[in-house]
Amino acid sequence: MKRARLIYNPTSGRENVRRRLADILEVLETAGYETSAHATRGEHDASEEAEQAVRRGFDLVIAAGGDGTIYEVINGIAEKKNRPALGIIPCGTSNDFARAVGIPKSVTRSCEIIASGKTKKIDLGKINDRYFINIAGGGSLTELTYEVPIKMKTMIGQLAYYVKGIEKLPFIHPTHVRMETRERVVVDEEIMLFLIANSHSVGGFNRIAPKADLTDGKLDCIVLKKTSLPEFIRLATMALKGDHIKDPNVIYFQTNYVKATSLDAKTVQLNLDGELGGQLPCECIALPGHLEVFVP
CATH class of the missing domain: 3.40.50.10330 (Probable inorganic polyphosphate/atp-NAD kinase; domain 1)
Structure with missing residues (x-):
């Protein structure tokens, strides 16, 4: 047995x-x-x-x-x-x-x-010495997931993140970050956040990384450039349909390796699957078919 x-x-x-x-x-x-x-x-x-x-x-x-x-x-x-x-x-x-x-x-x-x-072999992401199954991120906006009190999450569920987000939005400041693959520098500017996604489902949004595939050996990177509060709200609405990746304020690329470095003096925390995961700098790689998962 x-x-x-x-x-x-x-x-x-x-x-x-x-x-x-x-x-x-x-x-x-x-x-x-x-x-x-x-x-x-x-x-x-x-x-x-x-x-x-x-x-x-x-x-x-x-x-x-x-x-x-x-x-x-x-x-x-x-x-x-x-x-x-x-x-x-x-x-x-x-x-x-x-x-x-x-x-x-x-x-x-x-x-x-x-x-x-029934099982399926899926990719994992490894960032420095930690692993994530769904999402890694950095920037002020990504801190929401571990700032929401447990009691609030229990009482109102997913809505707790939106409540906290509205509370924080006026105080969010951009961070100068460089992101590079093995071939090129993709980002070198002030940004609001970056996400490194293994799947398409992030923070209750089903199309944050609309091209993501858990079996393609790649990670999908979404970077929100420095933007105003009205622009951010507009992009959040677009993200419901996955249309945000077409906007000039968003950089979207796929890779099996990315290095991210903060060029500001302040610390940039990493968020891994909603948990604290260290801070920048970081190196992130995709691990193809690393884990067998039971699926429908």
């Missing part, structure tokens, strides 16, 4: 996984997985538990929580030679990666997807 390790955030999704734990275990056991569970206790705990699962030879690791839980789990297994397949039970605020691969926000349905056994 194969063995599965369920790593879940007990506070995600209004404690939905904790309340449904018996149901989850029953579905997985019926599918032929001897399953055990671990409730995360704090920062980095999911990564440490995922590492343990690899060492103990589990065939499957399941991340149950939001994008942050998935981020921690992949950072526990991505460096390992024998990486177990990854199952996902999405119950966070945005669930960007789950949305990108078509996993619904339903505990029952997501468990059934794992039980069905």
Whole structure:
């Protein structure tokens, strides 16, 4: 019998996984997985538990929580030679990666997807010594995801990010950043933010990186140039349809390697799948087909 390790955030999704734990275990056991569970206790705990699962030879690791839980789990297994397949039970605020691969926000349905056994090899991004499955970013606007209080996210969900965004917009300042691939310098100017996307789904927007493909061995880079508040609001509206990449205020390119450096004195924080991920400078590479994920 194969063995599965369920790593879940007990506070995600209004404690939905904790309340449904018996149901989850029953579905997985019926599918032929001897399953055990671990409730995360704090920062980095999911990564440490995922590492343990690899060492103990589990065939499957399941991340149950939001994008942050998935981020921690992949950072526990991505460096390992024998990486177990990854199952996902999405119950966070945005669930960007789950949305990108078509996993619904339903505990029952997501468990059934794992039980069905269909997997797909997807790319990962590596930035300095950390890994991301969905998005890396830098600039003042990207700080929103870790500035939103947990209680606010629990109460109003995705709307919490927009509330925080409106609050911060008048105080956002551009940063001078240079971004270069192995062939050329693509950006060398003041910008509002940059995003390095592995999928098309970012921050609840489904077409931020409309050409992104989780299996093409490339990362999609979106850079918002220095712009005014009215222009930013206009571009945010365009982003709903993916039309923002045609605007002259946006630079959009695909690459398997990019280096980003801040040319200002101030620190530029990196955001990886919604979590703090160090600061500039950084080097980012695509890792083709690095992880096997259960998909519909």
